Amino acid sequence: xSELTERTVSIGLLGCGNVGAALVALVADRGDxxxxxxxxxxxxxxxxxxxxxxxREVELxxxxxxxxxxxxxxxxxxxxxxxxxxxxxxxxELIVEALKAGKPVVTANKELLxxxxxxxxxxxxxxxxxxxxxxxxxxxxxxxxxxxxxxxGEDVTRVMGIVNGTTNYILTKMTEEGWSYAEALAEAQSLGxxxxxxxxxxxxxxxxxxxxxxxxxxxxxxxxxxxVYHEGISGVTPADIDHARRLDHRVKLLxxxxxxxxxxxxxxxxxxxxxxxxxxxxxxESFNAVFVEGAAVGDLMFYGRGAGGFPTASxxxxxxxxxxxxxxxxxxxxxxxxxTATLRPIDDLASAxxxxxxxxxxxxxxxxxxxxxxxxxxxxxxxxxxAAADDDALPDGSARLMxxxxxAREADVRATLHALRGLDAVRSVGSVLRxxxxx
Amino acid sequence: xSELTERTVSIGLLGCGNVGAALVALVADRGDxxxxxxxxxxxxxxxxxxxxxxxREVELxxxxxxxxxxxxxxxxxxxxxxxxxxxxxxxxELIVEALKAGKPVVTANKELLxxxxxxxxxxxxxxxxxxxxxxxxxxxxxxxxxxxxxxxGEDVTRVMGIVNGTTNYILTKMTEEGWSYAEALAEAQSLGxxxxxxxxxxxxxxxxxxxxxxxxxxxxxxxxxxxVYHEGISGVTPADIDHARRLDHRVKLLxxxxxxxxxxxxxxxxxxxxxxxxxxxxxxESFNAVFVEGAAVGDLMFYGRGAGGFPTASxxxxxxxxxxxxxxxxxxxxxxxxxTATLRPIDDLASAxxxxxxxxxxxxxxxxxxxxxxxxxxxxxxxxxxAAADDDALPDGSARLMxxxxxAREADVRATLHALRGLDAVRSVGSVLRxxxxx
Numbered sequence: 001x002s003e004l005t006e007r008t009v010s011i012g013l014l015g016c017g018n019v020g021a022a023l024v025a026l027v028a029d030r031g032d033x034x035x036x037x038x039x040x041x042x043x044x045x046x047x048x049x050x051x052x053x054x055x056r057e058v059e060l061x062x063x064x065x066x067x068x069x070x071x072x073x074x075x076x077x078x079x080x081x082x083x084x085x086x087x088x089x090x091x092x093e094l095i096v097e098a099l100k101a102g103k104p105v106v107t108a109n110k111e112l113l114x115x116x117x118x119x120x121x122x123x124x125x126x127x128x129x130x131x132x133x134x135x136x137x138x139x140x141x142x143x144x145x146x147x148x149x150x151x152x153g154e155d156v157t158r159v160m161g162i163v164n165g166t167t168n169y170i171l172t173k174m175t176e177e178g179w180s181y182a183e184a185l186a187e188a189q190s191l192g193x194x195x196x197x198x199x200x201x202x203x204x205x206x207x208x209x210x211x212x213x214x215x216x217x218x219x220x221x222x223x224x225x226x227x228v229y230h231e232g233i234s235g236v237t238p239a240d241i242d243h244a245r246r247l248d249h250r251v252k253l254l255x256x257x258x259x260x261x262x263x264x265x266x267x268x269x270x271x272x273x274x275x276x277x278x279x280x281x282x283x284x285e286s287f288n289a290v291f292v293e294g295a296a297v298g299d300l301m302f303y304g305r306g307a308g309g310f311p312t313a314s315x316x317x318x319x320x321x322x323x324x325x326x327x328x329x330x331x332x333x334x335x336x337x338x339x340t341a342t343l344r345p346i347d348d349l350a351s352a353x354x355x356x357x358x359x360x361x362x363x364x365x366x367x368x369x370x371x372x373x374x375x376x377x378x379x380x381x382x383x384x385x386x387a388a389a390d391d392d393a394l395p396d397g398s399a400r401l402m403x404x405x406x407x408a409r410e411a412d413v414r415a416t417l418h419a420l421r422g423l424d425a426v427r428s429v430g431s432v433l434r435x436x437x438x439x
Numbered sequence: 440x441s442e443l444t445e446r447t448v449s450i451g452l453l454g455c456g457n458v459g460a461a462l463v464a465l466v467a468d469r470g471d472x473x474x475x476x477x478x479x480x481x482x483x484x485x486x487x488x489x490x491x492x493x494x495r496e497v498e499l500x501x502x503x504x505x506x507x508x509x510x511x512x513x514x515x516x517x518x519x520x521x522x523x524x525x526x527x528x529x530x531x532e533l534i535v536e537a538l539k540a541g542k543p544v545v546t547a548n549k550e551l552l553x554x555x556x557x558x559x560x561x562x563x564x565x566x567x568x569x570x571x572x573x574x575x576x577x578x579x580x581x582x583x584x585x586x587x588x589x590x591x592g593e594d595v596t597r598v599m600g601i602v603n604g605t606t607n608y609i610l611t612k613m614t615e616e617g618w619s620y621a622e623a624l625a626e627a628q629s630l631g632x633x634x635x636x637x638x639x640x641x642x643x644x645x646x647x648x649x650x651x652x653x654x655x656x657x658x659x660x661x662x663x664x665x666x667v668y669h670e671g672i673s674g675v676t677p678a679d680i681d682h683a684r685r686l687d688h689r690v691k692l693l694x695x696x697x698x699x700x701x702x703x704x705x706x707x708x709x710x711x712x713x714x715x716x717x718x719x720x721x722x723x724e725s726f727n728a729v730f731v732e733g734a735a736v737g738d739l740m741f742y743g744r745g746a747g748g749f750p751t752a753s754x755x756x757x758x759x760x761x762x763x764x765x766x767x768x769x770x771x772x773x774x775x776x777x778x779t780a781t782l783r784p785i786d787d788l789a790s791a792x793x794x795x796x797x798x799x800x801x802x803x804x805x806x807x808x809x810x811x812x813x814x815x816x817x818x819x820x821x822x823x824x825x826a827a828a829d830d831d832a833l834p835d836g837s838a839r840l841m842x843x844x845x846x847a848r849e850a851d852v853r854a855t856l857h858a859l860r861g862l863d864a865v866r867s868v869g870s871v872l873r874x875x876x877x878x
Contacts, residue, residue: 026592026735034592037659037775134589140736142581142589150573150581150757153465153473220476279742282721287738296465297579297753299726301742303718314736318589331770336476 006035009324010045012078012103014069014094015085016056019108019135020047022313023082023320024058030317040324046072048085073098080323082316083107092116099127104323104332106316108135114209114225117216121335130332132319137210138163138288140311141304142318147217147292152336155295156218158258160436163210165286165306166194166201167233167253171271172284174241175250181236193286203232204253204269211255214290215267219259221341223267229346231270240271240431243356243402249273250281254436264344271433273354278437291437347411352381352438354404355413356430357420361387361399365425369401372423376416379406398427404435445474448763449484451517451542453508453533454524455495458547458574459486461752462521462759463497469756479763485511487524512537519762521755522546531555538566543762543771545755547574553648553664556655560774569771571758576649577602577727579750580743581757586656586731591775594734595657597697599875602649604725604745605633605640606672606692610710611723613680614689620675632725642671643692643708650694653729654706658698660780662706668785669708679710679870682795682841688712689720693875703783710872712793717876730876786850791820791877793843794852795869796859800826800838804864808840811862815855818845837866843874 011027013020027042035041047060048069066072073081073094081098083091083105091112098105100123107113113120113136124131134144138161147156162168166188173184185202188194200206208228215223233253244251255269274281279301283289288306293299305311326332359365366383373380384402388394405413413432420426450466452459466481474480486499487508505511512520512533520537522530522544530551534544539562546552552559552575563570573583577600586595601607605627612623624641627633639645647667654662672692683690691713697705713720718740722728727745732738744750765771798804805822812819823841827833844852852871859865 022735030592030594033594036778037591038773140733141739142585145589146581146585149761150584150754152476153469153756153760154753155469155472277723279721282718284716289740294579294753296461296749296756298744298747298750299742300580300744301728301740303738303740303742305737305739308737310735311737314593314733315589317592317735321592322588325773326770329770331765331768334477334764 006039006041007328008041008043009327010043010077010079011320012072012075012081013044013047014072014081014083016047016049016058017084018309019084019312019316021056021058022309023084023316024060026310026313026317034321038321038325040321040328042320042324045078046075048072069094070097073103074101079103079327080320081105082320083109084316086111088112088115092120095120095131096123099123099129099131102127102129104130104132104327106132106319106323108133108312108316110136110209110213114212117213118222118338121338125335128332130323130326131335132323132333134319135312135315137213138290138302139304139306139308140314141288141290141302141306142315143290143302144217146302151292151294151297154297156259156292157295158256158293159214159218159290160280161210161214161255161290162252162280162283162288163255163290163306164201164207164253165288166198167207168283168288169193169286170202171233171236171251171253174236174238175245178238180238181234202234204230207253207255207269211257211267211269214255215257215265215341216338218257219265219341220336221265221339223265223341227267227341227343229268233271236271237431240433243354243431244273247273247354248276249435250276251433252280256436260344264342266344266346266349268346268349272436273433274437280437347409349410350407351410352405352407352435353413353432354402354435355417355432357401358394358398358427358430359401359425360427361397362425366401368423368425369420372419373416376412376419378408378412378416381406400430445478445480446767447480447482448766449482449516449518450759451511451514451520452483452486453511453520453522455486455488455497456523457748458523458751458755460495460497461748462523462755463499465752465756473760477760477764479760479767481759481763484517485514487511508533509536512542513540518542518766519759520544521759522548523755525550527551527554531559534559534570535562538562538568538570541566541568543569543571543766545571545758545762547572547751547755549575549648549652553651556652557661557777560777564774567771569762569765570774571762571772573758574751574754576652577729577741578743578745578747579753580727580729580741580745581754582729582741583656585741586653590731590733590736593736595698595731596734597695597732598653598657598729599719600649600653600694600727600729601691601719601722602694602727602729602745603640603646603692604727605637606646607722607727608632608725609641610672610675610690610692613675613677614684617677619677620673641673643669646692646694646708650696650706650708653694654696654704654780655777657696658704658780659775660704660778662704662780666780666782667706667708670710672710675710676870679872682793682870683712686712686793687715688874689715690872691719693719695875699783703781705783705785705788707785707788711875712872713876719876787848789846789848791844791846791874792852792871793841793874794856794871796840797833797837797866797869798840798864799866800836801864805840807862807864808859811858812855815851815858817847817851817855820845839869
């Protein structure tokens, strides 16, 4: 029962913002309980910050704070490094230095992993040291450990995630309160969910970085943020939301990673219509969820808080305890090997599509539209027509056609839309949304 | 990069029913991929079955099958033992023997762990060998590993699970199709979801065993099946389901484990009304889900298939790879220490309650009913009244009162119901259901 002898593990913390401060508070609050259950006594030994004069909510003994991050990493009293400064440099350099010195690293840095993850994984693997990053993908949700460990033997075919809380909050408010995109964004900003410049969230860059990491660990291949196709939600209109609701669907921003039989992978982020009965449809407000489809295990979903100081610090703490336990045993968790990914471009992917056309309501118009679909190999699953009398937004003599297609290649749908725009009878092409998650 | 040298790990499989056969198939299908990603070559070396003459769907080389389970455990070529025979003996004895021989064990046996888990954990811990059991709690859903590892530092206050697929299927059909309990049970039996004798499922014994295991690992204390309070779903009526729907709730069979500030724990299984907006409400059909509430991480939910050969075998496979990797590294996952649980009896727990009374519709009846609630310290949150004219089931001159209480002690609610039955004005007490998961 050697585990019962308390062993102190000293942590060097790089960054003491939202997440770092929450981690310091958790280690103080939970330290005795953790020691009782695991035999590990965690100690925040050094904390690197930008300025030591700033007022902080956490209390730290004299001499713990420093502005010299490199000194924290190289301090011989530091056993394990936690990186929560974000960004690529100097985080990358500091982590490499720690790993090469044999110190396990826990990071919450998605930008770093989505860009230079493979390099860091290789350094960790050859140093025989843990590099853990549960907090980098979906905040407090245990996802990386289940994917890396529980499901490493599973044939995971697709993972679909709501991995950005800001956009899920905006879409929830548009759906449940009838707000416009601009109104919902303004409210998200006033609540602190969205930045003043919301581009990284609303255009899908944040979700794209997470998608790259998910693809890497789910499929064991190297995928970087630049490999991810993305569309954001700034173009989603109340009409899209309303049409989705009438079809018993909801609009969600999804990160979708897939692996095909030939081994190729596809990684994309875009808004999609999800059927109400799909578990992802009921993920509301700023919650995140990741839906995993496996050949043997079937459908799984992991749900929780994808951001916030304490949820993220909780995930960091889980990794710290894991790495500390490994350190005490003189072992480390293998990251496995990462192959080179063959990426399938978006044009070659297939989805069902929802799309609307405004047309002049005259004989033969449906036939000519249907012909265009047929010529491009896009098969129509259902069609509904709305006359001008039903909708004030439609001018007299016009009608709206709403189509759902069977699964069709993206390139074929794009060519269909291009050809439809050229028809005299077509006034305009309206919403175009992928439909995902149907039985 | 020593992990890249392939290492063979030979598995002794005890039992080759549904789950065992699926595991054999998965190891055959996924072996190359697992070897490529982890460096571990899994081999099914010996398989103990009740009869070697029975036809099997899986193909095994000559000499692998045997009826001598003890010989499989002691076979020097067997590195790791998988137990999927179920029941307490001889599973317990075989597992103890394997652990004492230094062989890691993976088990899917909830009955065993819910009854003699603490003994087995102690044997594993003192032998310094892995005992992994992801498949024993919620089938294919990664739950044990996240609770034991990711959340070991988290202050988990409550876990609520839909952990029995049969009862969730029955309640889903009662809700969505308007079937009676008997109709839904018959359909579950014809689909093979329910046994001919459905007692273990419908009376909450199966969920109770899982609740005991969840409480043990979430709180690090010893809880056994006999500690669990349980009520089943055989008394749930279409009227209960209907009332729940009118209040925007659904009826679910929940396993609830809680830890209080004084360290006491409570473990119970019973039907409850869950608000539609709660993530557990949208868990349909035979799916399972476990909702975890933590002080730092907030709300988490894990969703998936809680039973079935392949989902369960997928969880076993994840554990096998984990144990095999540890074996290769000469280490093992610590189970931590398990303290003695102080159990809080059901009488001292508090819940909001939904309850209906049929009363004679005459002056003063509500006042006398409200007085009884007040005298027992049960506070009413909302009341609705239905007259005989609204409901054919009510005789002329009577009315139905539907109450939702604020959180109240179970013993006080029981005393209230007893006193209400004694009132002249009260014809009968109808549904009584706990309400769980309100904001």
